[in-house]
Amino acid sequence: MSSETDDLSTHSASVSAHEELRRRVAEVDAIYRIADTIARATTLDELLTEAIDALLTATGADRAAVLLVDEDGVMRFRAWRGLSDAYRAGAEGHSPWAPDAADPEPVLVSRLAEAGFDADLERLVRAERIEALAFVPLVHGGRLLGKFMLYHDRPHEWSEGDVLLSHTIANLLASATIRTRAQEALSASSHQLATIMRTVDEGIVVQSQTGGLVYSNDAAARFVGFSTTAAFLAASRPDVLAQFEILDEQHQPLPPEDLPGRRALRGEASEQIVCYRIRATGEERWSVVRANPVYDASGSPVLSVSVIRDITATKAAEQRLRFLARASELLNETLDYEQTLARIAEMAVPMLAGQVVIDLLDDDGSIRCVGAAHFDPEKSDYLRDLRRRYPPTAADHPVQRAIRTGEHVFLADVQAHADEMAHDAAHAAEIRTLANTSGIVVPLIARGRTLGTIQLGTIDPQPRFNDADVELAIELARRASLALDNARLYRAAQARAHAAEALEFVDDGVFLLDGDGLVRLWNPAAAQAFRVKSAKALGRPIGELIHGWEMLQGRIPVATRPTGNARRPQTVPVDVKGEERWLSISAVSFPGGTVYAFRDLTEERAVEQLKTDFVATVSHELRTPLAAIYGAALTLQRDDIRLEESQRDGLLGIVASESDRLARIVNDILWASRLDSGQMGVAIESCNAAKLARQVVEPLRSHAPDHVTLAVEAPDDLPPVAADPDKLRQVLTNLIDNGVKYSPDGGRVLVDLSHTGNCIRFRIEDQGLGVPPAEQDRIFEKFFRLDPNLTLGVGGTGLGLYICRELVDRMHGRIWVVSDGRRGSTFFVDLPVAA
Ligand code: ADP
Numbered sequence: 001m002s003s004e005t006d007d008l009s010t011h012s013a014s015v016s017a018h019e020e021l022r023r024r025v026a027e028v029d030a031i032y033r034i035a036d037t038i039a040r041a042t043t044l045d046e047l048l049t050e051a052i053d054a055l056l057t058a059t060g061a062d063r064a065a066v067l068l069v070d071e072d073g074v075m076r077f078r079a080w081r082g083l084s085d086a087y088r089a090g091a092e093g094h095s096p097w098a099p100d101a102a103d104p105e106p107v108l109v110s111r112l113a114e115a116g117f118d119a120d121l122e123r124l125v126r127a128e129r130i131e132a133l134a135f136v137p138l139v140h141g142g143r144l145l146g147k148f149m150l151y152h153d154r155p156h157e158w159s160e161g162d163v164l165l166s167h168t169i170a171n172l173l174a175s176a177t178i179r180t181r182a183q184e185a186l187s188a189s190s191h192q193l194a195t196i197m198r199t200v201d202e203g204i205v206v207q208s209q210t211g212g213l214v215y216s217n218d219a220a221a222r223f224v225g226f227s228t229t230a231a232f233l234a235a236s237r238p239d240v241l242a243q244f245e246i247l248d249e250q251h252q253p254l255p256p257e258d259l260p261g262r263r264a265l266r267g268e269a270s271e272q273i274v275c276y277r278i279r280a281t282g283e284e285r286w287s288v289v290r291a292n293p294v295y296d297a298s299g300s301p302v303l304s305v306s307v308i309r310d311i312t313a314t315k316a317a318e319q320r321l322r323f324l325a326r327a328s329e330l331l332n333e334t335l336d337y338e339q340t341l342a343r344i345a346e347m348a349v350p351m352l353a354g355q356v357v358i359d360l361l362d363d364d365g366s367i368r369c370v371g372a373a374h375f376d377p378e379k380s381d382y383l384r385d386l387r388r389r390y391p392p393t394a395a396d397h398p399v400q401r402a403i404r405t406g407e408h409v410f411l412a413d414v415q416a417h418a419d420e421m422a423h424d425a426a427h428a429a430e431i432r433t434l435a436n437t438s439g440i441v442v443p444l445i446a447r448g449r450t451l452g453t454i455q456l457g458t459i460d461p462q463p464r465f466n467d468a469d470v471e472l473a474i475e476l477a478r479r480a481s482l483a484l485d486n487a488r489l490y491r492a493a494q495a496r497a498h499a500a501e502a503l504e505f506v507d508d509g510v511f512l513l514d515g516d517g518l519v520r521l522w523n524p525a526a527a528q529a530f531r532v533k534s535a536k537a538l539g540r541p542i543g544e545l546i547h548g549w550e551m552l553q554g555r556i557p558v559a560t561r562p563t564g565n566a567r568r569p570q571t572v573p574v575d576v577k578g579e580e581r582w583l584s585i586s587a588v589s590f591p592g593g594t595v596y597a598f599r600d601l602t603e604e605r606a607v608e609q610l611k612t613d614f615v616a617t618v619s620h621e622l623r624t625p626l627a628a629i630y631g632a633a634l635t636l637q638r639d640d641i642r643l644e645e646s647q648r649d650g651l652l653g654i655v656a657s658e659s660d661r662l663a664r665i666v667n668d669i670l671w672a673s674r675l676d677s678g679q680m681g682v683a684i685e686s687c688n689a690a691k692l693a694r695q696v697v698e699p700l701r702s703h704a705p706d707h708v709t710l711a712v713e714a715p716d717d718l719p720p721v722a723a724d725p726d727k728l729r730q731v732l733t734n735l736i737d738n739g740v741k742y743s744p745d746g747g748r749v750l751v752d753l754s755h756t757g758n759c760i761r762f763r764i765e766d767q768g769l770g771v772p773p774a775e776q777d778r779i780f781e782k783f784f785r786l787d788p789n790l791t792l793g794v795g796g797t798g799l800g801l802y803i804c805r806e807l808v809d810r811m812h813g814r815i816w817v818v819s820d821g822r823r824g825s826t827f828f829v830d831l832p833v834a835a
Contacts, residue, residue, distance in 0.1 A: 023060075027165050030058025034169055038176035047180050048079035051148070051173055056081060058165060061150035063130070067092070068138070068146035068177065073099050075146060082151075087128040094121060096135050097144060104137035104144055106166055108158040132156035136166040140174040148173065203287075203308035206294075207261050209301070211237060220308055223285065225278070247275040260291035264304030267293050273311070281461040286315035320472050323351060327476060331483030335490055338370045341480065345371030346380075352472065354459025355436055357387060358480075359399060360444075360452035367391050367399070367452075374434070375459045383434065390427045392455075396420040398441040399453045406450060408477075410470055411439040414457060438464035442477035446485030454480065509583070509600065514593040517541050521595075529600045531577055547575040558587040558594060571601060610783035614798055617788065621665050621795045625658035632658075657703055664737070668799040671730065672782065675806045682724045682810045686834035689721040689728075689760050690714035693751050696732045700740065707746030710736065714753035721760040722834040727807045731815075734800040735764040735827045741794055742825070743768030759813075759830040769794075772821035779817065780805040804829075 034054040041047035048066045055064045063082035067075040075095050077088045097104040109115040110132050112125055125133070132152035138145040148170060150162075203220030207213060213233055221232035224240055232240075241256060248254040249272075256262060260270045271290040278285065288309045293301035327344050334340055338360070345356040358371035369387040374380045392399035398409040398421070411417055414436040422428035436457030444451040454477050458464050503510050503523040509530075512521035522537040530537075532545050543549045555572050569586040582605045585598035632651040636643070643651070674680045693712050701710045721728070732751070739749035747767030754761045771779055771786065778784050783798040808815040808829055819825035 023161065027058050027161065030054050030165070031168055031172070033057070034172055038172060038180075041176070041180060042183070044177060044180045044184060045078070047173075047176055051169070052079050052081050055148065055150065055169060058169070059150055059162060061134075062153045063151040065149040065151075066138075066146065066173070067149070069099070069144065078146070084128060087124060090124040091121070095147065097137060099144060101137075101144055102142065104139060106137065106163055106170075107135040108163065109133045109135075110157050111155045129153055132158070134158055134162065134166060136170045138170050138174040138177065140178050145174050145177055201310070203306075203310070205261060205306045205308065207265065207304045207306070209265055209303070211262070211265070213237070214303060219310075223287065223308055223310060224276070243279060245277040245279060247277060249273040249275070251275065260289045261304045261306040264291035264293040264306070265301055267295075267301045269293065275315075281463065283461070283463055284312070284315075285310065286312045316468070319351065320468075323347065324472070324475060324479065328479050328483075331480060332486075335487040337484050337487045340483070342371035344476075344480065345373045348456070348476075349373040350375050350462070352469070353456035353465075354462050355383065355434060355455075355457040357383065357455040358452065359387075359392065359455070360484075361403065361450055367393065370452075375462075379434065386430055386434075390423050390430075392421070394421055394423060398439065399455060402441040402443040402453050403450050406443055406445055408443070408470060408474055409439075409441040410465070411441075412464065413437070414439040435459050437462070440465055440470055440473045442473045444477050444481040444484060446481040451481060451484050453477075507599070509598045510595065511537075511542075512593055512595045513542055517543070519545065520593065525600075526598075529576065529581060529583065529598070530574075556585050556587050556596070558589050560589055569598070607783070610781075610785075610788075610798065613785065613788040614783045617785065617795065618665065618669070618797055621797060622662065624795065625661045625665075628658040629655050629662070660703065665797060668734075668797050668803060671803045672799045675803065680806075680810065682727060682807075684722050684724050684811060686720040687723050687725045687728065689723075689753055689762070689831075690718055692725060692728060693732060693753060693762070696729055697736060697751060700733070700736055704740050704749075705746070708740050708743055709748045710740070710751070711748060712751045712753075715755070718753055718755055718760065720834040722832045723811050723813075724807075727811060728831070731804045731807050731829060732762065732764070734804050735762075735829070738796075738800060739764055739766035739768065739825075739827075741796065742766065744792065744794060747824075755833065756830070758833050760833055762829040762831070763826060764829075765824065765826040767824045769825075770819040770821045770823055771817050771825050773819070776817050776819065780815070 034051055037050035037054060038047060041050060051066060052064050055061070063080070065080035065083055065088075066078050068078045070076050074093050076092055077083075080088065096107045112122065112131050112133075115122070115125075115133070117125065130151045131154050134150040136148050136150070138147055148166075150166070200217065201219055203223045204215070204217045205213065205220045206215035216229050216232050218229050221227070221229045224232060225243060226232040226235065246254045246256065246259070254272075254274060258272075259274065260272050263270050269290075269292045271288060274287050274289050276285045276287070277283070288311055289306055290309075291304050291306040294303035294305060296302045326347065330340050330343055330347075331337065341358045341360075345358050348356045354375035356371070356373050357369060359367045359369050362368055369384060369391075372380055372383040372387060374383050394400065396417075398411060398417070401409050415432060417439075418428045418431040422431055434457070437460055439455065439457045441453050441455045443453050454473065456465070456469070456473055500521065500523075503521070506523065507525055509526035509528075510521065510523045511519055511526045514520050519537045519540055519542055522532075522534045524534065527534050527537065530545060537545055546552065552572055552574065556570055557568060569584040571582055571584045574581050574583050581600055581602045583598040584601050585596060587594050587596045589595075632654040635641070636648065636651050636655075671680075690712070693714065697710050697712050704710060736749060736751060743749065743766050745768070750763075750765045752763040752765065754763070769786075769792070775784075775786060779786065780801045782802040784802075785796060785798040787794065788798075805815050808831070811831055813829060813831040815827070815829050817825055817827050
């Protein structure tokens with residue numbers, strides 16, 4: 001075409017006019033073509049390519065290009081014809097106008113040499129064999145969008161027509177570029193929006209005023225059980241609604257017109273928690289639905305946009321937490337855990353499971369069902385009965401497996417395991433009627449001890465258990481175990497508290513040492529025996545409390561069971577603060593330590609000792625008078641010796657006095673045994689105390705050694721005493737006899753009677769050996785003698801004062817002694833004045 005143009009200048013005017021017309025037509029055609037292209041083109045690239053073709057045809061240029069300013073403000077080739085890669089790469093970015101040029105004009109170059117390009121650009125253009133160029137700006141709204149370029153291979157005089165056409169096309173192109181760009185951006189953003197809507201977790205539903213669905217994203221479709229949006233949109237609304245029961249947060253039916261989407265159509269924005277219970281499965285889906293109205297130009301709502309957020313998982317977690325919290329509360333409320341476990345079983349159905357059975361493991365290893373609940377309430381009793389008839393003892397029963405391993409057991413298909421759980425075919429058949437689908441058994445374990453199991457089962461249409469359910473079951477078991485253990489510990493602690501309380505009152509000493517030999521229990525009897533208070537003993541090493549414990553320990557037999565032959569107490573001497581005490585002690589060890597129990601036998605041992613001494617003394621006491629009597633009798637019997645009268649009387653006197661002594665000893669023993677056997681009766685009457693005292697003293701005076709004198713002093717107006725005269729005589733006899741006996745160096749024994757208060761006081765005072773204050777109580781004990789080994793040569797049975805005290809007691813009186821232990825003793829007897 002360019003050669004034709006060159007030829008034109010030499011043609012005739014008519015030809016020129018004709019040619020001119022043809023050009024005009026071509027121009028108009030080009031404009032139409034471009035306008036049409038612009039109208040049809042949907043993408044910018046398509047538009048620009050079409051525009052290049054139209055430009056070339058309309059202008060007769062050899063080559064053309066369109067460049068647009070990109071985001072970085074650089075002019076870049078977007079469409080072209082006949083340009084090399086090298087040229088485009090070199091020329092890109094070049095612009096004859098400043099980027100912010102207010103009204104850029106086309107730049108027309110007829111000859112390259114005259115263009116005034118810089119050397120690089122000129123070289124580049126020349127290399128591309130371009131001779132003439134036109135730069136036509138694309139301007140829209142006063143902003144430079146880019147340019148289109150026309151090129152001629154030869155020098156070209158750009159005509160005014162060329163310039164006009166270029167302008168027109170440029171304008172069209174610029175506005176089309178803007179529009180197409182906007183369209184592209186819009187479609188890109190709506191595409192993005194659709195993608196976002198498709199991928200968001202929130203369900204989005206748009207409803208029209210008639211209630212029909214205008215739009216739904218995939219999440220919303222999935223939420224109501226459709227696999228695609230298309231299927232959801234195609235479904236009829238009543239059909240969709242019929243699949244669900246719609247409930248509010250409190251599980252109460254929610255009328256469809258109260259749903260937020262419907263309320264938005266009435267112009268009300270709202271948010272609401274909605275529960276969709278799928279009728280077919282019973283499954284519940286929870287969501288927060290938030291809806292807003294969309295208004296038309298007149299301000300009335302035409303659409304509602306609902307955003308549905310699925311909170312089923314949160315709700316389920318919440319429900320689980322609430323269940324766990326409630327279960328914990330129940331468990332902690334009472335120590336009657338069996339009843340509580342039964343309630344928990346009931347509570348768990350149907351929220352967590354269709355069937356729950358809780359078994360406890362008894363100490364003897366047997367399994368006892370304490371709670372059972374079934375989705376069908378009528379089957380709960382049946383379940384318990386079945387458990388009784390067929391306890392879960394089959395080796396492969398999941399309950400047994402859980403007990404054995406201490407781990408939870410999950411059964412994805414319970415029915416597949418029915419046979420291994422069953423004892424026999426009939427049992428297996430019954431398991432099938434319970435219709436559990438999936439199952440979980442969790443062991444109840446506390447401090448390493450398996451206490452039982454919780455067994456959960458699902459029943460159609462409940463969904464089968466998943467990992468979250470297993471976790472929940474484990475958590476429930478953990479809490480139940482804790483409560484069970486607490487209750488058991490509490491009971492044990494209570495039992496121990498009772499035991500400890502009982503130990504407070506037993507006479508036997510009991511102390512408990514832990515594994516480290518520290519005292520953990522120390523009862524009052526122990527405190528008394530070792531003279532260490534409980535508060536001081538607790539927590540201390542036993543070695544610090546009992547002198548010589550190391551050695552002692554070796555002598556105490558320790559049994560491992562409380563009842564066993566090994567537990568024979570050992571009697572050992574213990575030094576308690578310098579005093580020897582005899583303890584009969586035994587011990588039992590248990591996992592937490594050793595319990596020692598002992599009885600203080602010091603007193604009993606002393607009595608034993610006294611008894612031994614008594615036998616020795618009595619035999620001595622009996623032997624001495626007997627020997628004297630025997631000796632006297634033999635002498636009297638002898639024919640070979642002639643005895644003087646006085647000698648005979650002396651010997652007979654010995655026989656008489658020694659017999660008397662014998663009689664008194666025997667008498668004491670008889671009195672004592674009568675007192676012991678409780679056969680001693682007292683007949684209290686009003687007696688003349690002075691007369692009675694004198695009657696006692698008289699015969700004693702005759703037996704008394706010469707250097708001991710006896711005297712009775714009594715006021716004349718002494719009132720009568722209330723006493724049993726025989727018993728009172730015995731008391732006075734013993735006391736006066738002792739006064740004489742324990743005055744080996746002689747002296748006076750005075751019996752002084754007086755009236756003090758409501759009593760008649762008998763005071764028997766001697767000047768003899770005295771009684772040390774420490775022993776003044778003990779001398780009234782049975783068999784007790786200050787001088788058991790007779791070192792002082794005074795014999796006795798140790799019964800006399802004992803008899804006195806017993807008799808005075810029975811006559812409602814009081815007896816005691818006053819002595820400094822060195823010189824003389826004074827015995828007092830107070831008896832009531834006779835009424
Ligand atoms: P006994 O037969 O030994 O005299 P008693 O029961 O009469 O037994 O007395 C107990 C002990 O009390 C005596 O062994 C003696 O040591 C002491 N006793 C009793 N009376 C006197 C006394 N008057 N003076 C000193 N000691 C006495």
